[in-house]
Amino acid sequence: MQANRVIRALAALAQEHRLAAFRLLVQAGEDGIAAGTLADMLDVPPSSMSFHLAQLANAGLVTQRRASRSIIYSADYAAMNGLMGYLTENCCGGVSCFGNAAGLHSLDREPDPERKSA
Amino acid sequence: MQANRVIRALAALAQEHRLAAFRLLVQAGEDGIAAGTLADMLDVPPSSMSFHLAQLANAGLVTQRRASRSIIYSADYAAMNGLMGYLTENCCGGVSCFGNAAGLHSLDREPDPERKSA
DNA sequence: ACGATATTTATCGAATTATTGGATTAAGAG
DNA sequence: CTCTTAATCCAATAATTCGATAAATATCGT
Numbered sequence A, B: 001m002q003a004n005r006v007i008r009a010l011a012a013l014a015q016e017h018r019l020a021a022f023r024l025l026v027q028a029g030e031d032g033i034a035a036g037t038l039a040d041m042l043d044v045p046p047s048s049m050s051f052h053l054a055q056l057a058n059a060g061l062v063t064q065r066r067a068s069r070s071i072i073y074s075a076d077y078a079a080m081n082g083l084m085g086y087l088t089e090n091c092c093g094g095v096s097c098f099g100n101a102a103g104l105h106s107l108d109r110e111p112d113p114e115r116k117s118a
Numbered sequence C: 001a002c003g004a005t006a007t008t009t010a011t012c013g014a015a016t017t018a019t020t021g022g023a024t025t026a027a028g029a030g
Numbered sequence D: 001c002t003c004t005t006a007a008t009c010c011a012a013t014a015a016t017t018c019g020a021t022a023a024a025t026a027t028c029g030t
Helices: A002-013 A016-031 A035-042 A046-058 A077-091 B002-013 B016-031 B035-042 B046-058 B077-091
Strands: A062-067 A070-075 B062-067 B070-075
Touching: A002 A016, A002 A046, A002 A077, A002 B002, A002 B016, A016 A035, A016 A046, A016 A070, A016 B002, A016 B077, A035 A046, A035 A070, A046 A062, A046 A070, A077 B016, A077 B077, B002 B016, B002 B046, B002 B077, B016 B035, B016 B046, B016 B070, B035 B046, B035 B070, B046 B062, B046 B070
Parallel strands: none
Antiparallel strands: A062 A070, B062 B070
């Protein structure tokens, strides 16, 4: 059941520090970033960073490798690719909500006026 | 700050019932599905369904309209589009992990053996 | 207005998640 | 071997979330 994996991936990214960390890792590319460096960049205690990185790793979104004393984390593009693929196929009307609807980005623009009509 | 909205959208989808509900709503298209019908489909108590739908609505992923006694929920394609856009731009190396990497979908194919042996 | 249907709200307990400080493991330098 | 640095593990705490029952609100047909 891949839905389960998708849920874990979504949950992993649905957290401020983890989303930020993942973005940095994506930007960093193959080289990756050491856990401590990441903790320093995001200004969170090492133990907290470790916790969040473990969550990302558990969700399969990042990989780790040791480089001497440091542990380098890298974004797993294939996993992210898979997540995007699932969302596109299952949550975008089957035929990619991209390209279909031409360039509307409500999450970028709308400030979300009000949800409840009182 | 759209990162905040993205996080809420991800969190909203990172739950079994909500992901399932959203998938059904996407499939249903414009017509949408009534809250009660959704609760029945997913076999969760109406109040629980209402709770989850509220989460989706709060994240801006679904819209609601009243049809006589029923409240019809519909997927907000624009919001989903925005989410996909953000993920593509910020979490896929800047230049769409799709199409770039040719056709690898780890979440679809790989059973990912050593992630959790449960 | 009344009774029936549909949905939301309120509330509670159980479970999960987030955060932190300190202990522990691993690797390199002297 | 000891010291230093890097990262994770552990335990305790705080906060959030989930699921279910019960009460409240809104709408419809009569």
